[in-house]
Amino acid sequence: MFDQWCDTTVQQNGLKRYITIVEKPGGRANIKDALTETVRGHYDDLERIAEDCEALGYEGAAAILKELLPTGVRARAGDLGEILASELTVEQLKFDVPVRRMRFKDGREVPMRGDDFIGVNYAADDGGLWLLKGESKSRRTLGKATITQARNALRRDDGRCTPSSLLFIANRLLEGNDERKDLGRRIRNEVGSRALAKNRIDHALFTMSGNGPIPALVTDYNDAEAGRNHAVINLHIADYTDFISEVFDAAGDLGDA
8 A cells, every 4th residue: 555655765774764655646546445445444344344334224334433433633643643554564564463453442532552553473583473562653743752752652661562562462362263362372472471582572663744854753763772673654744634534534434335
């Protein structure tokens, strides 16, 4: 999705990557349908939505879906940032994001606690667990204070993924099939043993903003600690507020087909 939508520039310095993402002319139109479906899928199972359409018609199915989608500006911005961060993690950072957190929110306007997104992979040499701890920030005008807040969250708990966040993922996986159960077991083992080395817990700071470039984000990238992989990312959306409204309005409109 991102390749069709945006131009991406990557600056690399050792284990650190600074990634800037800017919409291509006409790129948003290219991915409108895919983005709409992606957002819906983060809040509910797409097959279940299709079953709702069959049982209740499109209007009834849309009524259910809209009960899951946030309506407040702040909640929408935060959720969409996390959704896009998760998708980027899979597409460009090459980690799986095995649980879609938005499906488990206590309320549609309530942000979830813990790490904003966690990626999972396996080391090529020994097949051992490899994690990515991610923080997402969405602001019409992104500045130093917000970036510092996100970086402090990444550093918390010695830079390790928050145990409660890992257990949330592990427990959801243990409810699934054998392959997912194996991953859930590995994650629970990590919570108990804290065995992963620093260089097997990557950090990602994803930002979506109406302003850019952002000097404070470059500073954060330059100052990121040594010894682990870092991705510092900015998705620049010039019409930030309108874009967020468009996305959620489209996600809640199932139409008649």
